[in-house]
Amino acid sequence: MVADSSRSDAGTAAEPADDRLLEVENLQTVFHTERETIRAVDGISFGIAEGETLGLVGESGSGKSVTARSIMGLVDSPGELLPDSSIRFDGRELTGLSETQYESVRGGGVAMVFQDPLSTLNPVYTVGNQIEEALSLHRGLSGLEATEKAIELLEDVGIPDAARRVSEYPHEFSGGMRQRAVIAMALACDPDLLICDEPTTALDVTIQAQILELLADLQEEHGLSILFITHDMGVIAEVCDRVAVMYAGEVVEQAPVVELFENPRHPYTRGLLRSIPSTQRGADRLETIEGEVPTPNAPATDCRFAPRCPEAFDACREVHPEPVPVATETADADADHTAACLLYPEDETREQAVDRHAIEDAPPGAGAVDSGGESR
Amino acid sequence: MSVVDDEDATLRERLADEPVPALRVLAVVAVLVAVEFGALANLVMSLPWDAVGAALPGFLQGAAATIAGVGDGLAGLPTLLSRSVIDNAGYQLPSGEWVGTFMGLSPAAAWLLRVALIYAYGFVWLLVGWWSYLVYRDNYRHADWAPVDDMVGRFRNHSWGLFGLAIIFAFVVLAVFAPALGPTTVDANIADPYLHSIEYYSEETGGVEEIYVGDANGESQSRGQGGENVGPMQYDQYDRFHPFGTLPSGKDLFTFMAAGARVSLFIGVASLVLAGGAAVVFALATAYYKGLVDLGIVIASDSIQALPQLLVIMLASFVLSGTWLANLYNGGVVLALLFGLTGWPGLWRAVRGPALQVSEREWIDAAKSFGQRPSVTMRKHMLPYVVGYLLIYASLTLGGVIIGVAGLSFLGLGINAPTPEWGRAVSAGQPYVATPSWHISLLPGILIVIVVTGFNALGDGIRDAIDPQSDVETGQQDQTAAAGGGA
Ligand code: SF4
Numbered sequence: 001m002v003a004d005s006s007r008s009d010a011g012t013a014a015e016p017a018d019d020r021l022l023e024v025e026n027l028q029t030v031f032h033t034e035r036e037t038i039r040a041v042d043g044i045s046f047g048i049a050e051g052e053t054l055g056l057v058g059e060s061g062s063g064k065s066v067t068a069r070s071i072m073g074l075v076d077s078p079g080e081l082l083p084d085s086s087i088r089f090d091g092r093e094l095t096g097l098s099e100t101q102y103e104s105v106r107g108g109g110v111a112m113v114f115q116d117p118l119s120t121l122n123p124v125y126t127v128g129n130q131i132e133e134a135l136s137l138h139r140g141l142s143g144l145e146a147t148e149k150a151i152e153l154l155e156d157v158g159i160p161d162a163a164r165r166v167s168e169y170p171h172e173f174s175g176g177m178r179q180r181a182v183i184a185m186a187l188a189c190d191p192d193l194l195i196c197d198e199p200t201t202a203l204d205v206t207i208q209a210q211i212l213e214l215l216a217d218l219q220e221e222h223g224l225s226i227l228f229i230t231h232d233m234g235v236i237a238e239v240c241d242r243v244a245v246m247y248a249g250e251v252v253e254q255a256p257v258v259e260l261f262e263n264p265r266h267p268y269t270r271g272l273l274r275s276i277p278s279t280q281r282g283a284d285r286l287e288t289i290e291g292e293v294p295t296p297n298a299p300a301t302d303c304r305f306a307p308r309c310p311e312a313f314d315a316c317r318e319v320h321p322e323p324v325p326v327a328t329e330t331a332d333a334d335a336d337h338t339a340a341c342l343l344y345p346e347d348e349t350r351e352q353a354v355d356r357h358a359i360e361d362a363p364p365g366a367g368a369v370d371s372g373g374e375s376r
Numbered sequence: 377m378s379v380v381d382d383e384d385a386t387l388r389e390r391l392a393d394e395p396v397p398a399l400r401v402l403a404v405v406a407v408l409v410a411v412e413f414g415a416l417a418n419l420v421m422s423l424p425w426d427a428v429g430a431a432l433p434g435f436l437q438g439a440a441a442t443i444a445g446v447g448d449g450l451a452g453l454p455t456l457l458s459r460s461v462i463d464n465a466g467y468q469l470p471s472g473e474w475v476g477t478f479m480g481l482s483p484a485a486a487w488l489l490r491v492a493l494i495y496a497y498g499f500v501w502l503l504v505g506w507w508s509y510l511v512y513r514d515n516y517r518h519a520d521w522a523p524v525d526d527m528v529g530r531f532r533n534h535s536w537g538l539f540g541l542a543i544i545f546a547f548v549v550l551a552v553f554a555p556a557l558g559p560t561t562v563d564a565n566i567a568d569p570y571l572h573s574i575e576y577y578s579e580e581t582g583g584v585e586e587i588y589v590g591d592a593n594g595e596s597q598s599r600g601q602g603g604e605n606v607g608p609m610q611y612d613q614y615d616r617f618h619p620f621g622t623l624p625s626g627k628d629l630f631t632f633m634a635a636g637a638r639v640s641l642f643i644g645v646a647s648l649v650l651a652g653g654a655a656v657v658f659a660l661a662t663a664y665y666k667g668l669v670d671l672g673i674v675i676a677s678d679s680i681q682a683l684p685q686l687l688v689i690m691l692a693s694f695v696l697s698g699t700w701l702a703n704l705y706n707g708g709v710v711l712a713l714l715f716g717l718t719g720w721p722g723l724w725r726a727v728r729g730p731a732l733q734v735s736e737r738e739w740i741d742a743a744k745s746f747g748q749r750p751s752v753t754m755r756k757h758m759l760p761y762v763v764g765y766l767l768i769y770a771s772l773t774l775g776g777v778i779i780g781v782a783g784l785s786f787l788g789l790g791i792n793a794p795t796p797e798w799g800r801a802v803s804a805g806q807p808y809v810a811t812p813s814w815h816i817s818l819l820p821g822i823l824i825v826i827v828v829t830g831f832n833a834l835g836d837g838i839r840d841a842i843d844p845q846s847d848v849e850t851g852q853q854d855q856t857a858a859a860g861g862g863a
Contacts (some may be wrong), residue, residue, distance in 0.1 A: 005495040020524055023408070069741075072745050074741060074743075074744055074745065076666060077666060077667040099750075103748075103749065104749045105747070106746060107745065107746035107748075108745035108747065110745075111745060111746055112741075112742070112746075114738050114742060114745075115738075116738060116739065119737055119738040119739065120738045120739055120741075120742045121739060121742075122737075122756075122757055123523065124522075124523055124760050125756075126760075127516070133549070133743075133746075133756070134746045135749070137746065137747055137748060138746070138747070140657040167518050169521070169523075171524070171583065172521075182742070182769070188746075189747070190744045314769035356399065
């Protein structure tokens, strides 16, 4: 572990990049407005192996959805990916692809399930029609064949009486049924990676559980990889293999799910975990993290969580923490657990640790550290 | 749905399964077409085919001529509602007996009968349209319910919109059946009055005499003060009936108006097809691509809108006058082009907002996210939301175009002189507004106002019908968008 800690590229520490289906490296998505440049996603790295579910968790405004849209190539102007960003899918670099080239990735490679199933389905077409649209694009099916396949898919996602419901309109479906239909639509494309952007947030709790179960089943059946975006730690616990915690455009902690829940290292992760109802048994009221996620509009020169961090100290306002391996002795040695906090590595003195972060931060963004203050 | 067991059948299969209702509709339509087949062919032949023919390459022109011959032949077929069946032209003997009119009725009665029958015929078409929608909905449509059902339901309860529909219906029937509705024809009465003659009973000679229409017109002028006046619903001295009176030249105003309605409708619809098509394509493109595409079109439309539309059209039609373009459909084509080319920015502005709005909807992202092509996404997922707005604004703008065309011909521009156009009637009657010949300006003026109001009302009705939030009772008060855009 100590040897491992010498790697500067700590965000993707354990596995070699090529093994994984999706490899996001130093992704920076910015939005240019008249007054400032908003760094919605600011240099995040993560990867998803085949058949794996990665949870991307964080409060709203932390950049989760922008991450998803960046992978899908759906960042519209005034947004753009900065040149250093890299998204490799199945060995193919996606950044810089033209719109037409991207069309071959979307759907068949990566499909997406959006948050609100009602607005994902176009209300003027029947559910079947919309699934058939995807089928004709990705499987070349049309007419009766497509309808049959659509019914089959609806059955797959657990919609009863699929043969009848295929010709119904979205408003005739309940919320949970709609989300099932949306998932069926995504499956129609036969993707390798499914991005679920808060797929259960708009649903009530029992339905939510059913949808999560369905996703797990489908993953097994189709060997899907899933990027699961949510703000709900409870959901993360149920579906994910690994978790990346996002805050203000950065991944602040990344770990396998059990490790993360047993051993949260980053103060923000701890705050999130304390705000889950089930971990609070006996407590009178839930703890919350005071304050809001800041909007990053310049390269970070400090810890963006510092204003809200209960453990912040002076250096937190001057040094930008980098992800460092933080696996404890109890965990697997190769547990690939990183956190971006000046408190770590724990086995070093605070000054040493801060220096390490300061040095690691310097090379990639040397200019940024100096000019950051002025450019603001 | 009657075909419960076969949900996946295509429309054709559903039709084959249960052909009876469809055949019933078809039978009624066939009867309706049959009684008016000649007039339909005539209407087809009255379109500016010369323009098409001239544009065709040589070897096709022969074929076109053949088709034109067949068309003319068909146009000559007798029809139930034509002038020759229910004739209102004739003369009265001193005994009071009418000769030459339909069953010896007075020309006024014969004319009214024909008008009533024609409008009834038009109304039957309207009902058949509604009926076939119902038959389709109840028997053949895949889904039990579609969003359009609610729109239709809301429109049916929208009295202001229905009022607009009624007026537009009346206007369209007037335009479509113009040749049969007028007490006389444009050819005989307006264009070539000296090639046609009429019979009348002369008291001087005590017998039936023949006279050129042109000469008769000269005796039936409406010139106010001088005592010469043939007002609305009056006969002139040659026993010709004039529902709207006569023009200062003695020509029949109603015939003039009916033919003018055709011209106005043609220009309005043609220019809107042009402007609306451009507006929709641009709106979809700007909403989908945003950024530079949007900016480019904003600049183009701003440049066009910065020009005073009517002034530009006046200049352009003056510049173009004398070219072959200006002679198509007596100048109607060039006006339609000009109104279309200068009118799209207004429509585009109106539909750009809604297009941008849908482009933000998640199903657009969803479509993109499964790799749908931009053109399909635009057509399938954005267009349906924009079309409604386009209809609204097109309806509002159509009124504006009609005013614009009338305004131009009031000034003596636009439609070439002998061809009837409403504005020219207003202009011709202008010196006589305060005289007994007030009808020359006033009736066309009132008609213009009514038709434009009707288009606005229809637009309001469509808008409230499309908007699920609109409350029919309060929806009528919100008329902010009711300003005609054309002029
Ligand atoms: S770096 Fe400082 S402020 Fe940021 S999380 Fe760690 S302790 Fe808190």
